[in-house]
Amino acid sequence: MMQPKPRADAMIAENQDAAVEMLKDPASHGEAGPVETIETHISWIFLVGQRAFKMKRAVKLPYVDFSTPALRLAACEREVELNSRTAPGLYLDVHRITRSGDRLVMDGSGELVDAAIEMVRFDQSRLLDRMAAAGMLTPALMTGVARMIAQYHRGAEVIHAGSGSANIGGVLEINSAGFATSHVFDGTEIETLTAAFRAALARHASLLDRREAAGRVRLCHGDLHLRNICIFDGEPRLFDCIEFNDQIATVDVLYDLAFLLMDLWHRGFPQFANLVMNRYLDDADDEDGFVLLPFFMAVRAAVRAHVTATQVEEGSRDSAKLIAEARSYFQLAQALLAEAPPRLVAIGGLSGSGKTTVAEALAPRIGPPPGARIIESDRIRKAMHGVPAETRLPDKAYRPGVSERVYRQLAWLSELILAEGGSVVADAVFDKPEDRDRIERAASGVNVPFAGFWLAADPSVLWRRVSERKGGPSDATVDILSRQLQRDAGTVTWRKIEADRKVAEIAAEMAASTAGIASSEVSARKKTGS
Numbered sequence: 001m002m003q004p005k006p007r008a009d010a011m012i013a014e015n016q017d018a019a020v021e022m023l024k025d026p027a028s029h030g031e032a033g034p035v036e037t038i039e040t041h042i043s044w045i046f047l048v049g050q051r052a053f054k055m056k057r058a059v060k061l062p063y064v065d066f067s068t069p070a071l072r073l074a075a076c077e078r079e080v081e082l083n084s085r086t087a088p089g090l091y092l093d094v095h096r097i098t099r100s101g102d103r104l105v106m107d108g109s110g111e112l113v114d115a116a117i118e119m120v121r122f123d124q125s126r127l128l129d130r131m132a133a134a135g136m137l138t139p140a141l142m143t144g145v146a147r148m149i150a151q152y153h154r155g156a157e158v159i160h161a162g163s164g165s166a167n168i169g170g171v172l173e174i175n176s177a178g179f180a181t182s183h184v185f186d187g188t189e190i191e192t193l194t195a196a197f198r199a200a201l202a203r204h205a206s207l208l209d210r211r212e213a214a215g216r217v218r219l220c221h222g223d224l225h226l227r228n229i230c231i232f233d234g235e236p237r238l239f240d241c242i243e244f245n246d247q248i249a250t251v252d253v254l255y256d257l258a259f260l261l262m263d264l265w266h267r268g269f270p271q272f273a274n275l276v277m278n279r280y281l282d283d284a285d286d287e288d289g290f291v292l293l294p295f296f297m298a299v300r301a302a303v304r305a306h307v308t309a310t311q312v313e314e315g316s317r318d319s320a321k322l323i324a325e326a327r328s329y330f331q332l333a334q335a336l337l338a339e340a341p342p343r344l345v346a347i348g349g350l351s352g353s354g355k356t357t358v359a360e361a362l363a364p365r366i367g368p369p370p371g372a373r374i375i376e377s378d379r380i381r382k383a384m385h386g387v388p389a390e391t392r393l394p395d396k397a398y399r400p401g402v403s404e405r406v407y408r409q410l411a412w413l414s415e416l417i418l419a420e421g422g423s424v425v426a427d428a429v430f431d432k433p434e435d436r437d438r439i440e441r442a443a444s445g446v447n448v449p450f451a452g453f454w455l456a457a458d459p460s461v462l463w464r465r466v467s468e469r470k471g472g473p474s475d476a477t478v479d480i481l482s483r484q485l486q487r488d489a490g491t492v493t494w495r496k497i498e499a500d501r502k503v504a505e506i507a508a509e510m511a512a513s514t515a516g517i518a519s520s521e522v523s524a525r526k527k528t529g530s
Helices: 004-024 069-086 128-133 139-155 164-179 187-213 253-266 270-284 287-313 319-336 355-365 377-384 400-420 433-444 459-468 478-486 503-528
Strands: 036-039 043-048 051-056 091-100 103-106 112-120 217-219 229-232 235-238 250-252 344-348 373-376 424-427 450-456 495-498
Touching (some): 004 043, 004 051, 004 103, 051 091, 069 112, 069 235, 103 112, 164 187, 164 250, 187 250, 250 287, 253 287, 253 319, 270 355, 270 373, 287 400, 344 433, 355 424, 355 503, 373 377, 400 424, 450 503
Parallel strands (some): 344 450, 450 495
Antiparallel strands (some): 036 043, 043 051, 091 103
């Protein structure tokens, strides 16, 4: 004799299969054209005409419960409520799928069988994951994305529901439960990774707790990777947030950001991961959490590993591909948990020498992913005057007294980040000996390896670059360059690099030199016992 639960489960599956078939039928939508179906581990999406319909799969996992029609309807309503804040106009309505005699209909008065969200159908090529695959991501677009996320986080609801370390500890528990649902990874490697996560959590516990007390734990997006960002009405928009589990979505804002950073890094876009991180921190003023990002990215990689592995257990036809993908995320999580000592790189040179461009190419190579924090004198100066980085400042903003404040702030921020264990690339003209000495002391004060580089170029090259420059945070003009050329920079002991070369070559040379300096200092400390 069969037990009631299997009968109920079979009925739920049968009803959902019928709902899926209904939404696959163009006639159900009043359309004649085909319906494109997309299946994820917890949803079905049906694309037809100018609309998209999304239905929750009847699953029950450690982190989500869509096992009944009522739960799926509530999740649909919650999804529309939350996502309408970050993607206005994209989400249109929630429909009840009900029984009418021997068939299913939308919004009937009969028994609730399922629910579906109606959305505007946008061009799928405008999803950022597809744009990444097509090579269409640009620095300007990713800067816009970073600033949009920072603005979203500023307005997100602050939630105090326990310590910061307990919050991320809960995520680690969900990951452990998630790994237990698949056989892609053996017990030994899961135990090893789990132990590494526990050790990292212990190291960061006090900082996590301080951040929670300061209101950095908020109700966030929760699933902030490239596939959940689109270009809609000409602007980057967040959609498809976590609506089914507030514990997953209530996180440190930098843990929310870390999913996007991890996704970019995993897909082979370290320069964009570093750019998004730097532009976000510029806007969010959240320097103390920078050192947590490799750990947060590791947790996100582990999430993606066990979620992908779960799809293998469901009998996907692409199991070999999914296993390889799950393992690649697992390996990335392992790599991100490896400790790396901090270091400071300073890049100086006159206007037009390419400091900022080189800094942006070098930063992903310095320190663990997402790379070094770039501290720019131009951005500090704009922040001091309360204007966006692209706003041109008047001449009085460049008086000696103001510039001294800028360089002091640059050194202070660098030392703050270094002391917490993060790496820094400092970008400024550094044409005064006292400014070079100050940034070097920022490294020596916290016993961190220092590498200073001076970008040198013929004045004609500098003149051409400054006169042709458009946009960006620098206000340098040919007049400013002329004054710089007339000043005596004193004896520059930093390594001189010819700037009239390919940026990738310069960054590679600096990275190799920096690694050599760090290794030499470590060896020297071992010999002296310091």
